[in-house]
Amino acid sequence: MMNPMNSIKESPLFKIANPNSIAIFGASNNSASMGSIMLSSLLSIEYEGAIYPVHLKEEAVQNLKAYKSVLELPEVPDLAIIVLPTHIVCETMEQCGRKGIKHAVVVSGGFKEVGKEGKSMENELIEIAHKYGMRFLGPNCLGIANPHHKLNPTPFIYEGLPGFIGMASQSGSFVTQMFDYLDRLGLGFSTAFSVGNEANIDIIDCMKYLGACPNTKVISMYIEGIKDGKAFVEAARTIIPHKPIVALYVGGSEAGKRAGFSHTGAMSGPDRLYDGVFRQSGVIRAQSVTELFDYCWALSSLPRNIGRNVIVQTNSGGPGATAADTIGREGLKLPALSKKTIDKLAPFIPHTGSINNPVDITFSRNQMDFYTNIPEILLEEKNADMLMIYFLAPTNMIKNVLRKMGVPEGELNKNLNDMVRKNTDAFAEMLENHKKPVIGYTYSSIQEPFIRALIDRGVPVFPDPKRAAKAIGAVIQYGQVSEKIKSTLTN
8 A cells, every 4th residue: 555655745735735944035024014924923833944034125034034035045945935016926936946946835916817917927937837847836825734734824823733624725815714713613724725826736736635644534625616627536536435525616606606716717617517526526515614614524523434323312302303303304314212222211311301312311410321321322222323412511500500509719610620521531431432423512602611622522513403414414425425436446
C-alpha cells in the first residue's frame, strides 16, 4: 500500500500547506492594511518558521526585520504570500521566480473576475509561474490555514484546536468565517484552502491533497463552479472509498450563478448537472452551510456502515416525539423493543415514563441510570443499529438545587464540574464497550458544560433532532456509495 505521506509530499500544495519559511509582500506597520492583518494572524498562531516581510521603505514590520527586495533575503523561502496592488503583482511574481521561490499564494484580486484587462494580467501571471516552474494558489484568494503546522496567514485569527475537517473552497472568506463556527461545535480544520480564481492550482488539486492528508478525516468543499467535471469525478472516486467528501454547491440558481461569476469568475451550471456529477463521484451534497458541517461531523464521528434502525432515549415526551417524527420523515426507522430489552429496562423506568421507542424516562433520581445503565441496555437491543439521546443540561437548575442544599456560592462551579466529569466520563467509558454508535441532540446551548463535555469526548450532539437525523442519513448514504465505488474499482 502506498504511504500517504509519500503521496502528499508530491502534491504542489505540500509546501504551500507546510512551509518552513515565508516571504510576505504587502505587510507593513499600517495596522489597517490587509497584508498587515494577515501577518498578525500568522504571528498570533505562533508560526514556528522564518518570516521575511518584504517592504521598500520599512526597516522592520511588526518587529520583524524587513527586506527591500525578495532578492536580498538570506535564504530561498518555501512560500511567498503576495498581498499587493494588482498592477505590481506580476512584477513581484517575476522577482520571486528569479529568487528561486517555487510556491506562492496570490491574495490580490482584480484579475479575471473583473473583466478583460484583469484576465490579461492573470494570463501573464500564469506565464511567469510556468517560466520558473512555480505553483500558486489564487489570485483573488485567502490561501491557506493549517493549524496542525501553526500556519494561518489569513485575516481571521484561528483560536480553536487543530481539527480533522479538510476544506477546499472557491471562496476565501468562507474558510475564515468558519473558524469560529466550527470552534463552537468543538470542531476545527485540519487544512483549509481558498483557491480563488484557480489560475494555477484548482479545487481538484486541493481535494487530492486532502485525500492524502493524514490529519484529515473528512473533506468539505464550497463550490461555485467546476471547470473539468470528468477530472473531478475521477479524482473523487479514488478518494471516496477511503475518505468521505461533502460539497456545498451554490451556482445552481440564477442568483448564485451571477454571484459566483462576479466573485471568482467561476462558470456555474444547473443543479441537475451538479447532482449528476456528485452522484457519479460519490460526493455527498449539502444544501446549506449547516448541513455541510453537520454531515462532516457525523461522518468523522460515526461508523461508516450503519443501519436505519434508531432507538431514541429521552427524559421528556415532547423532545422524544419530535425526534420520532423527524426520524420517520428522514427515512429512518424506529424499531419496537424486544421483550428482553423491556424486561431489563423495567427497574429503571418510573411508572410515569414509557418503555417504548422513544424510551421516555421522565425523571430519575440516579443520574447514572440515564448516562450508563439505560443506554447500555438499549445498545444491546438486537433490533437497533444506533442510539439517539436527548440531552437536557439544566446547569442553572442544578446550581440552584446545590445552593438550596447549602453548598457555598464559591463551591458551586467546582461541584458542578465534578458532576459533569463523573457523568460524562462514565458515559464515555460505557460507549467504549459498545460498537453501536450514539448521537445526541439538545435544545440547550451546546456550550452548556454537560453538552460541551460530551462533545469534547467525541459524542456529536446536535442542536436539533432534525439535524441529527439528516446527519445520520448522510452517513448511511456514504456507506452505500463508498461500497458501490469499491466494487466497481475491484471488478
